[in-house]
Amino acid sequence: MNLTLYANRLSQPCRAVEILLRELDVPYTWHEVDFANGQAREPWFAERINALKTIPALLETADDDPAMNADFRLGESHAIQRYICRQADNQEKARCWYPGEQDSRRAAKIDQWLAWHHGNIRCHDTFHDIMNLHLTLPMLKYELQQTRIRPLQERLKSSLALLEHHFKHQDASAITLCGGKHSTLADLSMVCELYQIIAIGYRLPGYPRVARWIDTIASRPHFQNVSSEIIAQGRSIREQSGGYLDLEHTFI
Structure with a gap:
């Protein structure tokens, strides 16, 4: 996975996603969003990052320009966390956090x-x-x-x-x-x-x-x-x- 996390560490759902990425040793690029000043509600964010206009938002891409060429976009922290667990390379560790169909x-x-x-x-x-x-x-x-x-x-x-x-x-x-x-x-x-x-x-x-x-x-x-x-x-x-x-x- 080539992931970019759009988030802010003053947001509790954002922290939950980032902690999980680190717990599972999943590489990611950090992009800070100034949500307090409404950056997540700006048109570019809704059009290119997350139509829900919320953070965290996760983008998965195969190149170095995730905002322009994202293969997959996902919002809502709970959904993001479950997706990370399903896609992580270390499935033994990921299933401890969320077992999915395994249990x-x-x-x-x-x-x-x-x-x-x-x-x-x-x-x-x-x-x-x-x-x-x-x-x-x-x-x-x-x-x-x-x-x-x-x-x-x-x-x-x-x-x-x-x-x-x-x-x-x-x-x-x-x-x-x-x-x-x-x-x-x-x-x-x-x-x-x-x-x-x-x-x-x-x-x-x-x-x-x-x-x-x-x-x-x-x-x-x-x-x-x-x-x-x-x-x-x-x-x-x-x-x-x-x-x-x-x-x-x-x-x-």
Whole structure:
């Protein structure tokens, strides 16, 4: 595969795709997209890269000009990750992340969690709201915290509680969404999402199994390397927050 990844490392789905590429030793070319300033919505991107106008986007080509001569274009991180697993040279390693037809029942369980992710973890993302809050006037911080951030955090708690209950019935030595010792695409996608609040400095004292699950996956070298920008951004927010984020007590 001759792949080009159009992405931005401040995007959690983009990080999940890039981490997987590195985990499977798949060579790729990186092309950063300034999504915050609308680059993914520009006509050239929609026409030549991804008609969905979203990142990540993956292009596969046989030459050195992927945007002009792409043989295959794909958007949506979950679809991209499954495609990478199907096409990777190291199929033994790839099937640990997503077995496909080799184990249709385990693949179905991974698909189930990936589908659940969108409506229960991703839709309650607070990182970008907190980043915007971080840049606003001091007099507005507490007001926006209560009206915008708190409701998202309260809804996220129900998802964390479900995950905590799910992990309670697993072998304590290897917490993964689908059981077994090896993480899957579902673990990777969801932890990339949740790690954003960890990067800011939030703690999860009320959800110890979820916290350990996040720590286990986030400690992988590729995860840490790809997440360096989000870690730096989280540190900046934390150090300048003035305490209004209530990092220790929000997720009791």
